[in-house]
Amino acid sequence: MPDEEIVRRIAGTTGLTAGEAARVIEDVIAWYGESAEEYVRRRHGQLQTYGTRNAEAFRIIAEELAGRPVKAPPLTERQLRRIIYG
Structure with a gap:
């Protein structure tokens, strides 16, 4: 689970639910996670x-x-x- 503060910020600025924001954040982290x-x-x-x-x-x-x-x-x-x- 991503940091709660960033989840709240993304959810608040985009209109996504906290769950949706968390999934988006996890996807972005995974994308940039490769060496x-x-x-x-x-x-x-x-x-x-x-x-x-x-x-x-x-x-x-x-x-x-x-x-x-x-x-x-x-x-x-x-x-x-x-x-x-x-």
């Missing part, structure tokens, strides 16, 4: 599905990681490649 490595692998696979070449994929992933609520340390193209290919 940087998990995110890189998942996102690289998505980008490859749409034909994005590695150099462009690595640039996109690095930019996205920098904008996440809990930022990952800056990763070089080489570090991203090692996460994906070992």
